[in-house]
Amino acid sequence: xxxxxxxxxxxxxxxxxxxxxxxxxxxxxxxxxxxxxxxxxxxxxxxxxxxxxxxxxxxxxxxxxxxxxxxxxxxxxxxxxxxxxxxxxxxxxxxxxxxxxxxxxxxxxxxxxxxxxxxxxxxxxxxxxxxxxxxxxxxxxxxxxxxxxxxxxxxxxxxxxxxxxxxxxxxxxxxxxxxxxxxxxxxxxxxxxxxxxxxxxxxxxxxxxxxxxxxxxxxxxxxxxxxxxxxxxxxxxxxxxxxxxxxxxxxxxxxxxxxxxxxxxxxxxxxxxxxxxxxxxxxxxxxxxxxxxxxxxxxxxxxxxxxxxxxxxxxxxxxxxxxxxxxxxxxxxxxxxxxxxxxxxxxxxxxxxxxxxxxxxxxxxxxxxxxxxxxxxxxxxxxxxxxxxxxxxxxxxxxx
Amino acid sequence: xxxxxxxxxxxxxxxxxxxxxxxxxxxxxxxxxxxxxxxxxxxxxxxxxxxxxxxxxxxxxxxxxxxxxxxxxxxxxxxxxxxxxxxxxxxxxxxxxxxxxxxxxxxxxxxxxxxxxxxxxxxxxxxxxxxxxxxxxxxxxxxxxxxxxxxxxxxxxxxxxxxxxxxxxxxxxxxxxxxxxxxxxxxxxxxxxxxxxxxxxxxxxxxxxxxxxxxxxxxxxxxxxxxxxxxxxxxxxxxxxxxxxxxxxxxxxxxxxxxxxxxxxxxxxxxxxxxxxxxxxxxxxxxxx
Numbered sequence: 180x181x182x183x184x185x186x187x188x189x190x191x192x193x194x195x196x197x198x199x200x201x202x203x204x205x206x207x208x209x210x211x212x213x214x215x216x217x218x219x220x221x222x223x224x225x226x227x228x229x230x231x232x233x234x235x236x237x238x239x240x241x242x243x244x245x246x247x248x249x250x251x252x253x254x255x256x257x258x259x260x261x262x263x264x265x266x267x268x269x270x271x272x273x274x275x276x277x278x279x280x281x282x283x284x285x286x287x288x289x290x291x292x293x294x295x296x297x298x299x300x301x302x303x304x305x306x307x308x309x310x311x312x313x314x315x316x317x318x319x320x321x322x323x324x325x326x327x328x329x330x331x332x333x334x335x336x337x338x339x340x341x342x343x344x345x346x347x348x349x350x351x352x353x354x355x356x357x358x359x360x361x362x363x364x365x366x367x368x369x370x371x372x373x374x375x376x377x378x379x380x381x382x383x384x385x386x387x388x389x390x391x392x393x394x395x396x397x398x399x400x401x402x403x404x405x406x407x408x409x410x411x412x413x414x415x416x417x418x419x420x421x422x423x424x425x426x427x428x429x430x431x432x433x434x435x436x437x438x439x440x441x442x443x444x445x446x447x448x449x450x451x452x453x454x455x456x457x458x459x460x461x462x463x464x465x466x467x468x469x470x471x472x473x474x475x476x477x478x479x480x481x482x483x484x485x486x487x488x489x490x491x492x493x494x495x496x497x498x499x500x501x502x503x504x505x506x507x508x509x510x511x512x513x514x515x516x517x518x519x520x521x522x523x524x525x526x527x528x529x530x531x532x533x534x535x536x537x538x539x540x541x542x543x544x545x546x547x548x549x550x551x552x553x554x555x556x557x558x559x560x561x562x563x564x565x566x567x568x569x570x571x572x573x574x575x576x577x578x579x
Numbered sequence: 580x581x582x583x584x585x586x587x588x589x590x591x592x593x594x595x596x597x598x599x600x601x602x603x604x605x606x607x608x609x610x611x612x613x614x615x616x617x618x619x620x621x622x623x624x625x626x627x628x629x630x631x632x633x634x635x636x637x638x639x640x641x642x643x644x645x646x647x648x649x650x651x652x653x654x655x656x657x658x659x660x661x662x663x664x665x666x667x668x669x670x671x672x673x674x675x676x677x678x679x680x681x682x683x684x685x686x687x688x689x690x691x692x693x694x695x696x697x698x699x700x701x702x703x704x705x706x707x708x709x710x711x712x713x714x715x716x717x718x719x720x721x722x723x724x725x726x727x728x729x730x731x732x733x734x735x736x737x738x739x740x741x742x743x744x745x746x747x748x749x750x751x752x753x754x755x756x757x758x759x760x761x762x763x764x765x766x767x768x769x770x771x772x773x774x775x776x777x778x779x780x781x782x783x784x785x786x787x788x789x790x791x792x793x794x795x796x797x798x799x800x801x802x803x804x805x806x807x808x809x810x811x812x813x814x815x816x817x818x819x820x821x822x823x824x825x826x827x828x829x830x831x832x833x834x835x836x837x838x839x840x841x842x843x844x845x846x847x848x849x850x851x852x853x854x855x856x857x858x859x860x861x862x863x864x865x866x867x868x
Contacts, residue, residue: 287681291688291689322685323689363682365681392678392681393681393683395654396680422824424819426819437829438732438759438825439733439739441814442736442857444818445817447817448817457818457824457825490739491718492718524720544739
């Protein structure tokens with residue numbers, strides 16, 4: 180789970196990290212009032228979880244109340260990289276002399292956390308890592324010990340951080356490590372960590388991504404999660420408890436098991452189609468899960484056909500087939516054609532059971548995907564041919 | 580021959596009193612695996628799935644000469660169960676539990692370095708030597724004894740590929756599901772070492788997916804000189820950056836790390852044929868044998 184900047188800053192502030200004064204605002208009036216309380220100039224920052232907000236116009240400075248109103252009107256309600264901006268963080272604009280970077284993440288290959296410092300903050304740190312890896316000082320952490328104080332000092336020294344703030348940056352890194360550790364973080368970052376004229380450091384941005392699998396032991400963070408879904412489909416996926424990712428195409432994909440669903444997506448692409456989504460129903464494929472999965476893909480207006488790919492392992496094919504039949508009863512008529520592919524344990528019996536009046540059934544993965552791609556193509560093309568108004572965007576064409 | 584498990588493997592089931600644990604303990608025994616005991620704190624003295632349950636893994640292993648443990652303990656308690664298994668007489672631990680917090684696994688990984696025990700998983704579908712033993716939740720029916728070793732980060736995708744192999748008459752020596760999590764015990768490189776030392780494994784299928792660098796590391800081992808021929812498959816070519824594709828470990832970094840493209844390139848450069856579909860994988864294996 181990716182926290183919003185304002186949420187991450189709440190967590191950071193509570194841990195004692197230096198964050199600037201700020202207030203969350205949902206309307207222009209609230210933003211202006213917040214600006215008055217904080218004192219101008221302020222930065223107005225869109226609360227959407229995308230990288231490169233500044234470049235995309237999601238962070239604007241305001242020196243006067245008029246400017247603040249103007250900027251608020253411009254940012255609130257805008258779209259940033261496809262996401263609607265419904266809240267902004269109004270924050271004390273910090274004058275800085277230098278921009279640094281501190282971060283903590285898990286090095287999965289090493290199986291250990293790694294703490295990082297760079298004196299080249301304020302830019303895309305991935306780009307720094309790719310182009311000048313030596314500009315980032317790294318310290319691998321023994322998990323059971325945590326980050327030793329000397330490691331923080333060494334990282335700061337190796338990164339060439341100005342002596343005037345070296346101790347503060349080392350302290351910031353140690354605190355950030357503790358925040359990361361205490362909250363089951365996957366990534367914690369301050370970029371930029373601003374160095375001010377009076378040799379203090381301030382966390383101008385805040386990133387805290389938390390391991391979804393550890394949320395059970397962080398009830399406080401779970402409350403943040405309730406407001407993180409960016410779209411109706413995203414909220415539906417949360418409600419149904421599905422691993423779901425929306426994509427650009429028109430072939431809906433449902434399957435059991437992450438690897439198998441990914442493979443199905445790849446095959447859609449391989450056979451000339453475009454997948455509309457990733458959706459893993461998980462093990463069992465019980466009637467209710469199947470119904471919810473179909474509801475999800477049918478709710479996506481981009482979808483023109485659906486391929487349902489189940490490999491019956493421990494759950495037998497005949498049980499899966501009965502689940503699918505029951506689920507299908509809830510959709511009449513079916514909004515989009517569905518191709519079912521059933522394989523594995525007792526798959527032949529399962530295919531016999533499936534109601535072929537409602538769905539098409541294929542025995543192989545390739546045949547099922549091919550058929551779904553064909554159906555999607557025909558429906559997208561059909562929409563185009565029947566369109567008499569030349570100015571109407573082509574349903575299939577505008578997605579290519 | 581085979582790797583990790585065979586008909587002499589004796590298994591303790593951790594979490595055997597839960598629904599999953601009981602169901603799969605029975606499934607493993609039906610397949611022919613020697614399930615000898617169970618271990619669940621506070622449940623010692625019971626009998627479940629036809630075997631006695633003990634309070635501790637050490638006791639369960641010691642009393643029945645067990646040399647392997649399979650873990651079905653829920654995620655919140657899984658790390659403790661793994662520490663316990665690593666500190667017991669068993670030589671192999673297969674962790675089926677899905678959803679173990681990554682920071683917990685980081686601590687387990689640290690403990691693993693201090694033992695000689697092999698850990699497979701977590702989030703592993705299991706390990707199977709067809710016709711001899713299965714440890715985990717793999718559907719035995721789709722497997723057939725043979726000479727193809729298989730190592731995979733995924734569950735159902737493994738079944739899919741194995742099914743395709745079996746249909747073409749290409750049986751398997753052992754299949755290892757290493758699990759789809761960011762931090763796992765046995766990785767591709769470890770599995771290669773095992774298969775390389777097994778005279779009956781004539782080809783290895785490596786089934787990878789987006790995220791991390793395990794496939795790239797595997798390619799380095801192949802390039803460094805591996806006698807057994809390898810065929811690859813990588814899931815997630817169409818995955819967008821920054822999105823978790825189901826598995827906790829299956830995520831392409833925003834900076835373009837862990838892409839399918841990079842993995843396919845790394846394998847291809849060592850001369851490993853990479854199938855674009857499961858059927859193509861079987862095709863390549865058939866060509867090699």
